[in-house]
Amino acid sequence: MTRPESAGHDYDVVISGASLAGSAAAILLARRGVRVALLERRSDPDAYKVLCTHSITANAYPVLDELGLVPALEKAGAVRNTARWYTRWGWIEPRAAPAGPELPYAYNIRRSVLDPLIRSHAARTPGVDLLLAHQVTGLLREGGRTVGVRASTPRGEREIRARLVVGADGKDSAVAKLAGMPVRRYENTRFGYLAHFRDLPLPDGIGRIWFLEPDMAYAFPNDDGVTVLAVLPDKKRLPAFREDLEGSFLAFLRALPGAPPLDDAERVSKIIGTVDYPLHSRTPTAPGLALVGDAALTGDPLWGVGCGWALQSARWLAEAVAPAAAGRGDLDRALVRYARTHRRRLLGHQRLAADFAKARPFNPLERLMFSAAARDAALARHMHLFASRLIGPLRFLNPAAVARATAVNLRHRGAPARSTR
Template identity: 30%
Template sequence: MRVEETDVVVVGGRLAGSATAITLARGGHRVVMLERRRLPSDVLSSHALVPSAVAETARLGALERLLALDPPKSPWVHVGAGDVQVHEHWSAVDGIGYGLCIPRVDQDVELARTAEAAGADVRMQTDVRDVVWRAGRAAGVRCVHDGEEVEIRARLVVGADGRRSTVAARCGAWTPYRASRNGRGAAYRYMTDPHVGTRWHATMSQWRWGTTVGYTFPTPGGRMICMLMPPAERISEVRRDPEGAWRALVGEDSDGIGARLRGATDHTRIRSTSETISYFRASSGPGWALAGDAGHFKDPVIGSGQRDALRFGRRLGEIVGPVLDAGGEDAELDAALQEWERERDRTCMASYHWGSRESRPNAPATPLLREVIRTFDGHRGQLADNFGRVRDPERIVSPRVVALGLLNALHRHPGRRREIVREALGELPIEAGIRLDRWLGRHLFRASTTRPSERGDVDFPPVPRAASAAVAVPDEGTAGLATNGGPSAAGASEGPTAVSTAR
């Protein structure tokens, strides 16, 4: 087997992988980034970049490349829930006051190209099969490219290889210490946007009706993506009869999302998933880290995964770079990795809760929720800050906002007062749990306590079985974690010990 040496090996070459590779390569480190697929290639995602995510691409030096794809800029954000229609401007982040939505098939390759331009050695169609261990530390990977097996030794192994992470599996971190079952599934497709030239083609919209949440995001070439998120059980209807189920879901909100889509043509096929478990995995250990979805995933109902993959991919490089520069001891490197994981978890906990809460398959436009949303009408930027991750959701939907919404709901719907009060009371433990996590903050490292916003009865798929190096590269199809074949791996000679779930 050929053996190579480098400083850092990054497994996975999309968002988190490119962000880490760019940052470390710019810092003068030797980085090899390995991607199983040949980019450009697609991945399951509705890929909205909120302004704070666009700002991340700017920090990484990739924004110009993305803008060269001529995506429509969306300075507007809109929430539609029956008679409540809130239109706001995004708050600017680093001077960027617009969102972008570029199909992953185009977006990801530009990030990988930026990594290459920064000096990373980017290798496509290279499947990582195993992590190499020396004296209890991750010390590299074994991979296969073009039938040839190669061992790449490195001081740091970064798994940026998505939800079915080989690195997580080989580092004993596959099973999350904290997870929440998704209540919603997702079905999406592209189509022409009948409103090109109007403000709608510069607006990212969320629609709420029945038991479904939907999104419309403008994409390049006068097109748009529409994602519907009904209760997860309804995805089986989508699989049985895609067009019929799509029409039925959209038809349930004919004056809302139905009107937005009317006149759209040239629809692509519908992609769907019913498996989007949110989780935190132990994401650092001796000589290894898990960036992006490999380490943490939250429900796509909040559209935040790309932003965090980019941000904490970058932050990983920024935090460990100086330790690698100074030739720090292994213990210093591991402490830096853990510091990074703590920062990620502190920052992401609020949106994890928000995603779990929004993923409940109950009605997303009850009288109470509609009135809470209506409270933001005319208050420029506040609700958008929630989607934009400018402030934490519980600070935006504050007790004052909830109280106002409740009073208005009781006033406007005198016949439904009992139901409204019951719903408000039901939200109290959820609010309390979220605020408790915020209050306990940094003391909660890898804590597995389940709060009322989470559905902890998760049936997480087992650690993928090892397979021989000759196994064909599995396709990242449309199915979720539970149904796809897992990544392959040869048996490690000196494997890791299981990662502790609470420290």
């Protein structure tokens, strides 16, 4: 057990939730000299999130590298991810430029492998105490700020005091609810189901995403020869879908342009999903408190951004608050810096995702960019950077890119769509 050194605090930081965001934050804070209690409500160190795209977008690769997880992910069989996107104008197929660098990537890896890996990494980090079977039931408050948590444990209730409490406990965050954090919700008018298939042959082993306007689907190859197949139709189709879930799920996949060959693979999981997954964003800070990962912002599952944003937000928090959390600065000012970074980096992405979650067809600007990217290699690479969340909406729709897309489409006016495959 790490010995406390500051009077009045058991730890510098207590984190609720030892999944991706919480474990990453614990590691990065501890490496900066912060004493961390990492609480996990489940007792099994190998517990993992089931409903997930199982994909980490390329924006989070620097965080994985800083955490030292890249060699372990490669050893575990994680698949370097890129994707092809089907549109009514043909396939968008990002490829590296001639004589240019390879496309940025991160990894597809099942959470049953990823979650225990990062949690065990956190537990081995000096300065981190992983406390399993600790469920936060209340917050300790003094003078209008949070100063710790109350947790239920196998030995009864305990209080843990800290300068900073971090909610890394998912979209239904108990910490956020206990603190009364303001939240904005956006309706998602799609539902989703997914299943895992083993030995599913995909062209070049590369993932596929289908933009069917408004329906969506994707195929993401993962470790151990397992591919995640997901469908995200308009909720108008839900009543018929529910009448025969398995039949509807498989029929949807078989009807996709360039459909994955299901009969050549083995389904190795149940069909699971959700019929109501609203997007939300919360104010990510309050006096003595911060939120990371899905607790702060929940993205639309169809974009596969949740894991990447969980890791990034953990890093932004550690960079902003570490000195103050260890007692060497103004914590409130540090939290303002974190909130500002979180808002600047993610708010534009969230607004676009929330608008697209209305299950609408492409708007005119999206039609311009997607159609041009299906016809032009440079714009396909540009699309890859945006889908990987390496550039934001303003850079994606910058005047030069829009002008190029316009010129490309003018040259291809009347040309037939590229064939599906």
